[in-house]
Amino acid sequence: MIPEIQNTIAKLTNFAALDIAELLEIGTIKTYKPTAYFLRAGQVPAKFGFVISGLFRYVYMSEEGKEFTKVFMPEKSFISSYSAMISKKPSYFFIESLEPSEVLVIAYEDWEKLRRTNPKWNLLLVKLLEKGYAVKEKREREFLLLDSETRYKIFLEEYPDLEKRVRQFMIASYLGITPVALSRIRKKING
Template identity: 30%
Template sequence: MKELIAYILQFGNLNQHQIDLISKKATLLALRKDEYFSEAGKIAQQVGFTLDGIVRVCYYNNKGEEITKYFIEENNLVVDLESFDNQIPSSAYVQAITDCKILLFSRKDWNELLDTIIGWDTIVHKIISKALRQKVDRRSPLVSEDATTRYLKFLEIYPNVVNRIPLSYIASYLGITQSSLSRIRKNIS
C-alpha cells in the first residue's frame, strides 16, 4: 500500500484521513501469469495498481495476429481507461505476463473516492496525463526506426522488463518476428 500512496503523492497532497480512505477501498488481487485483468469485448470495471509483476496491453489485428501495445510494470496504474470511463466494451486485453500482485479498486469504490476526496479528480487527471505522455513517448520513436534501433530503445524504456518476459511479446511490441529479434540480440551481445 505504501507504494501506491507514494505514487499518488507525486501528483498532489492528501491528508491522513484521505490516505486511510484510499487504503480501505483497495483490495489485493493475485493475478497469475497469463490471466487477464480485463478483456476485449467486456466493459472494464476496475482500476489497479501493480505492486509486483508485469502486465501487457494487447489486441488482435484484422489478420488475427496478436499485437502488444505496451507493458505496465510495478508502481503504475492498470486500467483500460476508455472502457472504464465511457462504460464501453474494450478493444484490448490486459494480461499478466508474470505473476502479479495488484491493488484493486472496483468502479463503485473508485467513484466514491472521486466523490469524497477533494482534489482526487485533479490527482487522477495528472496521473492519466503522465501515462498518456509516456505512452506516446515510448511509441513514437518505434515508428520510424529500424528494428535494431527500436530494440535498443525498448531496452532504454523498459530496462526492468526485458529479462522477465517472453521474447515473443517483445517482438510483437517492436513489430518484428521473433527470429529477427533473436538475430538482433545476438548481434548486440
C-alpha cells in the same frame, strides 16, 4: 505492499498518508497467476488497479490470433482500459498477467464516489492521464520515426530488467517486429 502504493501516489500528488488511506479503503488486494486476465477484450471494464508486485501487459489480438503488445506494466503502475471504462464500452485489448502478481483493485463506481466526495482525487486522475498520454505520444513517435533496432535499444533503456522477465515473442510484438527480426537485432547488438 501499502508503502508502494502510498509512495507512488505521494510522488504524483504530494498527498499525505491519511489522504491516501481513503483510496486504500475502497480497494481490495487480489492475486493473479501468470496468463490470468485482469481484463479481457470485449468486456466493459468496471475496475482499475495498482500493480503492487508482478507484471502485466496490454495486448491486442487479431482475429487470426496474432498478438500485438501495446505496453508492459510493471510494479507501481496503474492498469486500466480507462477510455472503455468511462464510455461504458467494451475494451479492445486484454490486460494479461505475465508473472504471479498482486494488485489493489478499485471499482470504478467507488472511485467516482470518492472523487465526488473529495475532488482533490481529480489531481491523481489528471497526473495519471498526463503520464499515460506522454507515454502514448512517445511510443507513436518511435513507431513512426525510428527503426526497429533503435526501438529495441530504447526498450532496453526503459525496461532494463524486463528482457529477463518476458518471452522474446512478446518483446518482438511490442517492437512491431517478428521474433526472427528481434533475434537478428540482438545478435548484432551483442556481437
